[in-house]
Each structure stands twice: as C-alpha cells, then as structure tokens.
Amino acid sequence: MIIILKSGSSEEDIQHVADRITQLGLTPHISRGEFRTIIGAIGEEGAALPEQLEQIAGVEKVMPIMRPYKLASREFNPDDTVLDIRGVKVGGEHCAVIAGPCSVENRELLFDVARQVKAAGASILRGGAFKPRTSPYSFQGLGKQGLEYLAQARAEFDMPIITEVMDPRDVELMADYTDIYQVGARNMQNYNLLLEVGQTKKPVFLKRGMAAPINELLMSAEYVMSRGNHQVIVCERGIRTFETQTRFTLDISAVPVIRANSHLPVFVDPSHAAGQRELVADLALAGMAAGAHGVMVEVHTNPEQALSDGPQSMLPSSFRRLMERLRQIAELSGRRLN
C-alpha cells in the first residue's frame, strides 16, 4: 500500500501517519521527496485497509498495490478454471454457447427453441422464469411453472439449463431445477443474493453491472467464492455509455482484461448489449475472437410476438449460421466449442 501525504506536511504529520500505519499492523517505509512525502506500508493488505489509511489526517491518497480480490485472481490460481456442467466443459480451451429464449413463455416455445439451438450446436439452454423488468407492469415471468418447463426441456434435450435468480429466498427452490444460477446485471451488487448462491454447489453465471468497473465484477465473484463456491463464470453484457445506437456498449476489452487478471471463465452476451438482432452475430464473433470462453445468445422462433426481448432475439436460422462461424473462430486459436 502506498500512502501519499498532503503537500506541505510537517514532520509531525508524517510521524502521525507512520504511527497510525504501525497501529494497523503494517510497517511504514518513508520516502521524503522534493515536493511530497510518500510512505510504503508493507504487510497484509486487508480489504478494509485502503479506506482506513485514506481517512488518516494528512493523507492525500492511498494506492493499493494488490488487487482487492484474492480467490478470483490469477495469482490465486494461475491455471484457467475449467467447470464441468453436466458434462459440458467451460473454461481454458473449452468454449460453449448458451442459447434459448429470453423468457420461458410456455412449454411449446421453449421446446421448439431448445430443439433448434441444440441442433445448431448450442450446449447449454437458457430461459428466464423470473424476469427483472424495468416496469412493474411488464410480464414478470412464469415463476415456478417456468422452472418446471426448463427441467423438462433438460430431460428431453439433454442440455444443462441456466436461469436467473433474483431473490435470495428463491435460491433453495431453484436448486431443484437449474444447473447454473444466473445473477443478472441489476443484481451484481445484491450482496445477500451473492452470499446465498455462494453457499450452493452449483455454478454461478455472474453478469457485469452496467456501471461496474471490471474490478467490481471480480469483487462480486469474490463474494460468491468467499462462501466456498468457486464455480463462477463472469459475463460481459455491455456497459452504460453515452452512445444510444446500441442499448449498451459491449466492452470487448473486458475479455482479455479479465483473462489476464482472473482464472475464471469469461463469456460475452451480445444480445443484451446490442438490443437489436442485426448486431448480435458480429458482436458474438468479436467476443470469441477476443478470447471469450463462450457467448450467451437469445433465440426465439417468433420474435414478433415474444413476451420480452423480441427485438434482440435471433431467429434459429441466423443462429445456425452464427454457430458455424463461432466454431471456426474458436478453432483458429486452438480452442474447442462444446
């Protein structure tokens, strides 16, 4: 931890800071510069430490030199984490495509889409039973009935399923149905929810909040991992910027940045980022080319009458063409698409 003192600090000020650093259990190394004094505080960097140091009188700025997350860091686990989700491997050289409708609207639609994405090569089936909607008057999902349809689709098509959890009270119920807990962007810092899925033994698919720096996404992964569940996939799904031609701005750089800093698998969700189906394929390809371990794509057989996210859902025919190109891109870099 590096502590920069306010300019014009007296010897007494410097001593005060050094004493406080010692009280906090670290060893201060003082460097007196021409204009500023800086103190290196050597020792265990607890998560609370930067703030504790920052509030010492006379301190201008504190610069941590360690990452704020540990379990999620590349240092903690130099090799890529590879998950095995009912036989589907994800991470390292193993790539996967998650596809399906935004919401589970009814059994027929779900099965229809599942059949087609499976045939095209998708390996995991998505579908929302509980839907976080901006408006309280929008379709909120089928709830438990939706979970049951998903479980039936899993049995029928032999694909692991993923669905979103929004409430810590639902975690236990959902354990009987889903293979992967999805935590959505709006809940990335719903800490009690993170702690709750952190106590399960199922993979957690954690989407980046639209205002979350990459560090905070990995801190949220750390929340889950801190409870013992190390099976986390993180997903870039677009951040909020000034550009309005896309719903969000897909931060493609997040893919290599996360891979450099963490051992966790990283996915890209081009559907929510773009908000319009015309862009989804190009963004999915970009994600794979940038090194993602997979993409999550919304597919619907009749987007014109979808109950949610129709405009951004691909048709099965376009999805098939996309799958082929994703496979080629993965192979160019020596990776395998499940």
Place this chain on the structure above:
Amino acid sequence: MIIILKSGSSEEDIQHVADRITQLGLTPHISRGEFRTIIGAIGEEGAALPEQLEQIAGVEKVMPIMRPYKLASREFNPDDTVLDIRGVKVGGEHCAVIAGPCSVENRELLFDVARQVKAAGASILRGGAFKPRTSPYSFQGLGKQGLEYLAQARAEFDMPIITEVMDPRDVELMADYTDIYQVGARNMQNYNLLLEVGQTKKPVFLKRGMAAPINELLMSAEYVMSRGNHQVIVCERGIRTFETQTRFTLDISAVPVIRANSHLPVFVDPSHAAGQRELVADLALAGMAAGAHGVMVEVHTNPEQALSDGPQSMLPSSFRRLMERLRQIAELSGRRLN
C-alpha cells in the same frame, strides 16, 4: 406511440404493421412521407407496448409519447407530495436535512453524532446497520444490534431515523425499528426488494443507481408505488462517469428534471457523490440551490477511525456551518428547512 417504419417499406409491410397495431388494441394513423412512413398508434400505452411494437417486422423504431411511469408522474399528481415523517414534513416547501454516521459502529458514537447533528439543526438521523460493501471482507454492519441503537437514539433525541434495507427478508424485522426504509443505489433495481417495501406503510428513500437514467429511477419508484405505498423520496447520489477526481458525478440537473416530471420529493446525497469531505458542503449548497427538498450528509466525530466512509464524513463543526448556509439558501426561494 409513434412507429417509424424501415425505409423502403412496401404497402404490404405497412399493412402488416397496421394490422398488428390493431390486434394490440390501438388505432393506427398512417402518414406516408417522402422517405419514410410513420404510424401514430393511438390508445392506452401499456408498459409492455413499446417492446411489442418494436419487434413487429418492418418497424425501425418506436417512440413512446407518454412517460413509462404513472403513479410517480406529475400528471398523476400535479401538486408536490408532502410526507409527514413523525412530524417532520418533507416535500413541497418543506425541506429537511438527514445526517448521521455512515455505519452504526457502536452506541456511543451514534449518540454522540446524533446529539451534535440535532443541535446543528438536522431533522432526521441516518445510520447503517446493514452495509452493502464492495468487498466481502469489509465491515458489514452491526445488523440487528445496530437497529436497536438507532431506535434508542430516536427515543433519546426525538428524531425520526432512516437506515438501509438490503434484503427482502429483513423488511419485516426492520419495521419495528426504522421510520424510513433506505434503498441504496446498488439495489435500485432489486425489484423484489422494491415490491416488499412497497407493501409497508413507511416512507421509502430510494437512491438512484449509478447507471440509472432518471426515467429508470422513477420507474423504480413506480414499483414501490404500484404496491400501494406512495410515500417515496428519490435521491440523486452521483452517477458513474469518466471523471475520477470525484467518486461519482453528482448529476445536479436531476433535481429540476425530477421536479418537472414527478410530484415526489427529491434529495441530494453529496457525501457519496464526492467521496471526500472537502467537497460535501459545496455540493450540498448546489443541491439546495437547484431546488432539492433536502440533503443527506454523513457526519462522524472521528472520521480517522470510522469503520466505513471516513474520508467523506464531515466533522460536526463543519456540518454546523453548512446547516446555516443551507437554511439561508432554502429561504431565498421561500422554502423552510425543518
């Protein structure tokens, strides 16, 4: 609702869209322009409608002309909502200052700060018992014990109290203690939490998410109100931008924009926006000058050893001076500070 068709739409395309609009229960008014055809869809604009229209084949863009929220809108209630919180009026001409420590660290600190902010003129006491922290390893609050100290402080100093709720499972428990439920920025779109506090009879203090457009803040207020609880205060607390000299960017324009569009009281939280105490007073004054109904400020008697938010907590002495200036600014525009 205005529907813009893709350029080069055929008569058949136009008819398809018009038919679908009719199916959705609206009346289409077609205007054929030189380059584009636009259709005005007249009728009840349900929340789901824009999306349903947008996904019709041939549609390029849909422009709603009504606000997506109703109960929260100025049209629904042309007069300012004025809340009465244990005798403290908030809204319209009534302004209030909420002050207190970030966290309830212990009884002594809480009482000490409460005494001083009360003496300076604050009318509502804040203090966190459950703390949302970016790191799972940081101090997470005293929980129920903290709530008890708050209730004791209320009795002692005769001030209504506000504290943050993070989990729908805590809403009931907290009803025995708090006067106002605070929903933090990270939970602004935790919809199940919003619905839960929407079923209580206590005011909800709803902070804007750091990536939330003003419309989404008001949609979240609508979530609470849709369950019958119309006592909502919304609070601007800084949005995420590229500027790094402040923790967040206080969007001061949100104050007049919300006042023009909604009847709900609007507050400003300069402490979380700035992230450093040196800026808090100037931002609080700006908020009041822009028309806010109040400000929420963090105050601590020993910020150097605070368990959270030390760097942005004001000292009681600075807070006293700030109170005087806030009072003067409120009075300049004919408003009263409680």
Place this chain on the structure above:
Amino acid sequence: MIIILKSGSSEEDIQHVADRITQLGLTPHISRGEFRTIIGAIGEEGAALPEQLEQIAGVEKVMPIMRPYKLASREFNPDDTVLDIRGVKVGGEHCAVIAGPCSVENRELLFDVARQVKAAGASILRGGAFKPRTSPYSFQGLGKQGLEYLAQARAEFDMPIITEVMDPRDVELMADYTDIYQVGARNMQNYNLLLEVGQTKKPVFLKRGMAAPINELLMSAEYVMSRGNHQVIVCERGIRTFETQTRFTLDISAVPVIRANSHLPVFVDPSHAAGQRELVADLALAGMAAGAHGVMVEVHTNPEQALSDGPQSMLPSSFRRLMERLRQIAELSGRRLN
C-alpha cells in the same frame, strides 16, 4: 420529422405549431391522441430543421426520421465505397492493416519499423510528424522533417503513408508528402480542419472523438464530403467511459452500426483504445471479426525508449503473429487482406 406537442396544448397552440411548420416549407399532418397531439412534418428535412422546430412554443420534442447526414449514408450510396490508395484497395471486401510507430522519431527507427511491418504484411505505413499531446511540455513531433522521412520511407518500401494533420494551415504543405490525411480524435469536430481536407483530393482517415456518438462521427465525415472529397475512412478508437483498466473503451459495436448506416470503410485502432500492448492483438482480432475493413496498429522496435506511446506499441514479432491471425479471420468471412 415528428413533432410532439406539450401535454395540455390548446387548439390554438396546435394551430400555431402547424402554421410555423407551413412557414418552414413543410406540410403538417396532425394526429390528436388521447393524451398528446403529434404532428408529422412532411417535406425536405434540412439539417437546421430539427432545431427550428424544437424552438417553436408549445413543442415538447422533435424526432427526426431521416439521418442528419446524407453523402455519408448508405441510402446515398448503397454499395460499399472502395478506395484505391496508390494501389491498396480499402473498403468492401478489401481489408488493410496500417502499422508503424506512433511518432516519426528519426529516420532509422522509421525505416526499421517500416521494413518489419511491410515484411509482416502491413500495407500502409503510419507515423506522426505533428503530435497532439496532452501536455505542452511533451515531445511534439519532428514536423516537416518527419514528413520528409515518411516520404523517403514510402519510396523505399513502396507503401502508401498516413500521418496526422492538426492545423488547417498545414494541409497544403502536407499534400506534398502524405497519401492519407489522418484527423485525430481530438480534432474530429475541428470543423475548419475538416473543411480544409475536404478540399483536397486525398483520402481522409477520420478518428472518432472520445465523446462522439456514432452519428456525430458520420456528421464529421459529411463535413469533409460536403466539400467534394468523398474519400473518407472512419475509425473507431475507443470512447471515454468509467472503466479505467483500459485507456478508452473500444466500442466494437460501432463497426457493424457504421456498416449498416454508411458506405464508408471503417477501421479499428486497438492501440489507442487499449493503451497497453498486451491487449492490442485481441482487440484487433475482435475488430476484424466484427467486420472492420482494417486495423491501425502502433509498432515500435524499442518501445522502452519510444518518444510517445511506448506502452501501447507492439513489438515487430508480436505484430507478425497478429498479421497471420488477422488474415485468417478476414478470409473466414470471404474478405481479402491486402
């Protein structure tokens, strides 16, 4: 153009707006809705029109239905523009890689880098002679001497060259040297500069400003084209967001969005977006996979001692590997790398 009137507009208000629309040479089509009246204004949509309409008393909002740019639009020219720059084709199926040092530091470095990027397959040589630097105390480029070295390198390696123009006064001088005028992000709305290069007959490589919506980038292209020079390449180079792990956020979606809306070739500059060489290859690949017509990459033989942009400059060896992979990605989608 669609005009939405303020709620509660009287018949007189509506008539006033309709009259003003007629005065401005358009035909008003009035649709009276339950809550709002909307007016479609049919006719030639001049660039000044939206603003003229917006300022009419009683108007709440104006929604243009045409793009604000014409010459740059896909409607104006349905086929991709293909430029021929001294034999290097750019646009449509023709892709190209621009590479070279950030600054022309001296003749030897420039020649050394040129030789190596040429050998690796780059087709256009970059190098800055006039450098826009955040600090007035940083290296500002060799100026005219740098241009001369560039021209010598062109002769030696038979590669067209590109260099940045910052000042309208330099346009004429530079015509004797450069094959492509680069207009940097900071000058994207330096309109007099745009008009000046719009009067030349050389291609203009226009970088997106860090706060520019895609529409404004294309409006700046329109500035150049409005003076008769239709040879414009636009380049995504990262926008300013809250994320700090990269210098800018590469808006990869801009590539397909621009291709859908404009016929102009679009490039990606991963070096300036990332600000660190470790990320450049992944972002370049993502750009090509998303459909870009090319990438611009900074390469330096001794980045440790570069006079500018050392941290983001690739080494020639990494650049060689990148070229191979870019070629493969281009070919997957049936395109050719020069």
Place this chain on the structure above:
Amino acid sequence: MIIILKSGSSEEDIQHVADRITQLGLTPHISRGEFRTIIGAIGEEGAALPEQLEQIAGVEKVMPIMRPYKLASREFNPDDTVLDIRGVKVGGEHCAVIAGPCSVENRELLFDVARQVKAAGASILRGGAFKPRTSPYSFQGLGKQGLEYLAQARAEFDMPIITEVMDPRDVELMADYTDIYQVGARNMQNYNLLLEVGQTKKPVFLKRGMAAPINELLMSAEYVMSRGNHQVIVCERGIRTFETQTRFTLDISAVPVIRANSHLPVFVDPSHAAGQRELVADLALAGMAAGAHGVMVEVHTNPEQALSDGPQSMLPSSFRRLMERLRQIAELSGRRLN
C-alpha cells in the same frame, strides 16, 4: 513518481528499472514488499516522465505524485487569479455574468439583447460570429460582419465582449474586435489554437471538452499559459454521460475541484449543459452556490426564430429574475457580482 513493478520481478528486473530511472535523471528508492516491489523516483517530474517510466520493461504501473500542470496549479499561485477585463473584475471575490445570444444573427437582435441583459445586470456580452455546428448545412455564423456588430455593441453598451475563436488563422483578425477569446468545448484540445491564443494578451475563456477529465482541462489551460498568457478562465459546460434528459451532464463538482487545484477563475455554462431553457436558472444557481466565479447564459428575445440554440435560450424576463437570485447567492458567501 512511484513505480510499481510487475509481480514476480527478479532482482535483475528491479535493477534494470532502477538503472533506467537513474539514466532519466532521478534517484530511485526501492521498497521490497511481500508481494510487490515499489520504487520511488525522486527528482524533477517532467511531463514526459510518466510515459517514459511506464514503458520500461518490468514496470506495471506508474503513479505521478505531482499534478501534470504547473502554471495553472494552486501551488504555483496560492492566491486566486483576478482578471480585469475592461474594468470588469473576475476571480477571487469578484463574480460576473456573461449573457447574450448564441449567435450574432443581425445587428438589431444583438443590440436588443445587449440592452436587456445590461439592464438586468450582466457585465459581459456574448455572441458567436463563427459557429461550430455539428452539421455542415447549419448556419455557420456571420463571420467578420458579426465581429463588427459585436464591437459596435461594446461601444454602445459599454460592456466587454466575448466571442468564439475556432481557427488559429482567425486569432489575429479577432484581436481587433473581441475582449475575450472563447475556446469552445470541441476545440479544448485543438492545441495549435491554444498556442495561438496563448501568444495574445487577451483573456481566454476555455470550455471543458465533453469527454475531458478536469486534469485535461487544466492541461489545456497550461498550453495557453505556457506561451505567456496567464489570463485564463475555465468553464464547466457539461460532460457526456448516459443520461439523455439533458443534452450534457453539468459536472457541478468540477467547480470546487478546480478551485482546490487551480488559482484560475471558474465559470459554469448551464445553457449548453441543459439544452433546454426550463433548467437553466436552477443550474446557474447551483453553479454559483457551488462557488463558481460566474455563469454564462444564452438569452434571446425571440427564441422561436433563433438561428441557433433557440431551445436553450432564456427570455430577457426570466434572465432578470435569475440575475437577482444569483446576486443573493453570491452575497451569502461574501462575494460580489459585478
């Protein structure tokens, strides 16, 4: 300067960095931590230094401890700069309001507005003769004729005038007319323009770019000052964010941040930030309450037919009321409005 080495650096790596620091004329102080080694580089911090250090092999990050600007910094000049512009004092305790039409459309309008803003108490007259417009087809200003009308208005109403300069070739011509050179947001990093006005003896009113961190605004001020012209006023006019209800987001925090870091006067431009006249007064008041030395406001007698910025121009009557309230706010904090 603090240099953080990559984790896992060997002794040889550390020595290499230390040697390079010495070569660059600084003294390295090495602190070996448990996980990382950090080196304090003590000595003169030239502007180019951070980049030179960052590109040394083995360096992960460089953290400057000095501000990158000098002449503009509070350290360079601990007292507020106070300008005297034809008798109007600006800076320190002296506040001023700049008002006038967006563009000089014709002599009559200019004189009419000038008369009214003067009567209301404005002390400086604004008006654009050269207009930067997003579209090449919009009204571009009257040019030299506009300058002449401005000079006539100055004589008639005895107010200093301010007008925008967009092109380094116009600086000399404009010296005969204007009292203050305005550099607009789009030209904040048009360095040649900055250098050119830096060679004049007239005050420069420098607007913050919409994507410019505060530090870069002050670096641009430094560009002007580095040529000898220390008469710079900086102006916050809104930054680009995701919020669309205002044209830009007025970063009110910039006011106290700039005052803490620089001695230069700081203004706020609420008209361009808001983009709609209904918000201008509240934002102007907020700016003054936050400590600005003045505001710049657009006023028009017939905004419905303005040639530019009609929607955000105030009517003279509203402006009069605003002036009164601005005066009161200034006086609350012991300042004087000219």
